[in-house]
Amino acid sequence: IEVTYDSTGYHLSQAKYASDILARASVTDTKTAHSPLEQNVKLRPSVGTPLPDPTLYRQLVGCLIYLTVTRHDIAYVVHLVSQFMSALRTTHFSTVLRILRYLKGTLFHGLHFSSKSSLALHAFCDADWAGNPTDRRSTTGYCFFLGTSLISCRSKKQTVVSRSSTEAEYRALVDATSELLWICWLLQDMGVSQSTSIPIYCDNQSVIQIAHNDVFHERTKHIEIDCHLIRHHLQHGILRLLSVASADQTADIFIKSHPPRQFGSFVSKLNLGSILST
Numbered sequence: 001i002e003v004t005y006d007s008t009g010y011h012l013s014q015a016k017y018a019s020d021i022l023a024r025a026s027v028t029d030t031k032t033a034h035s036p037l038e039q040n041v042k043l044r045p046s047v048g049t050p051l052p053d054p055t056l057y058r059q060l061v062g063c064l065i066y067l068t069v070t071r072h073d074i075a076y077v078v079h080l081v082s083q084f085m086s087a088l089r090t091t092h093f094s095t096v097l098r099i100l101r102y103l104k105g106t107l108f109h110g111l112h113f114s115s116k117s118s119l120a121l122h123a124f125c126d127a128d129w130a131g132n133p134t135d136r137r138s139t140t141g142y143c144f145f146l147g148t149s150l151i152s153c154r155s156k157k158q159t160v161v162s163r164s165s166t167e168a169e170y171r172a173l174v175d176a177t178s179e180l181l182w183i184c185w186l187l188q189d190m191g192v193s194q195s196t197s198i199p200i201y202c203d204n205q206s207v208i209q210i211a212h213n214d215v216f217h218e219r220t221k222h223i224e225i226d227c228h229l230i231r232h233h234l235q236h237g238i239l240r241l242l243s244v245a246s247a248d249q250t251a252d253i254f255i256k257s258h259p260p261r262q263f264g265s266f267v268s269k270l271n272l273g274s275i276l277s278t
Contacts, residue, residue: 004275011275012070013110018103021063025100032105033098034260037077041257042133048089057088060096070110073267074099075155076254108274117147119192123200126251127172129165136161138168141254142176144183150270152179155254166206173207174226176200180239197237201244208241
């Protein structure tokens with residue numbers, strides 16, 4: 001990880017590491033991609049021709065997983081291609097090549113931590129519903145900011161199948177709440193306490209209503225424990241749930257693909273930018 005400092009703050013990147021990945025894959029031409037994944041692409045385990053030798057694919061995906069330390073803009077698509085390590089096909093390898101061509105055009109992108117950022121914590125939480133075409137599991141996505149600095153994020157397929165979009169987003173909210181508690185404890189150990197309840201922005205009104213509703217019914221019976229967990233921390237003022245429009249839901253970048261312009265907007269909100277090599 002390369003660290004650069006100036007009057008505006010710190011910039012963390014892995015440009016040299018990304019360049020080495022491109023060399024390993026022999027991506028030496030000038031062709032680039034505007035986003036790491038085409039919109040509405042659904043990867044399946046049985047589509048495409050099986051690759052005779054999976055070695056290079058596994059090596060590249062392993063490298064890309066480590067690259068997501070500073071390149072959170074590829075977290076979702078890397079989470080996708082990592083699911084086909086044992087039975088990969090040409091379609092999966094083509095997706096990896098597109099990721100590499102996107103990296104080629106954004107080689108010096110990295111995380112920026114502003115020296116003028118506040119230490120107020122806030123989060124965005126979202127989930128798709130039944131987005132995986134093979135097992136119909138949903139994907140959890142969340143991100144945490146300390147002021148304007150991105151300090152934690154996740155893109156991960158849920159372990160069970162959700163029967164509604166509300167259930168999928170509530171499971172994502174539970175994961176985000178657990179992460180929030182851990183971050184709060186960590187910051188407190190560092191002497192940075194949060195004086196007010198921490199906002200988590202969610203774009204599902206049903207999730208917010210269920211979190212504040214003391215009445216359980218058939219709709220929430222199968223996630224009752226999750227409901228109790230979130231309501232406990234709501235009542236104790238640890239967190240508060242705020243509604244956000246889907247267009248402003250930053251965590252959306254961790255659960256699905258987007259057209260280049262919208263993807264670029266989300267990348268900007270993550271405070272991911274480029275700095276020239278020195």
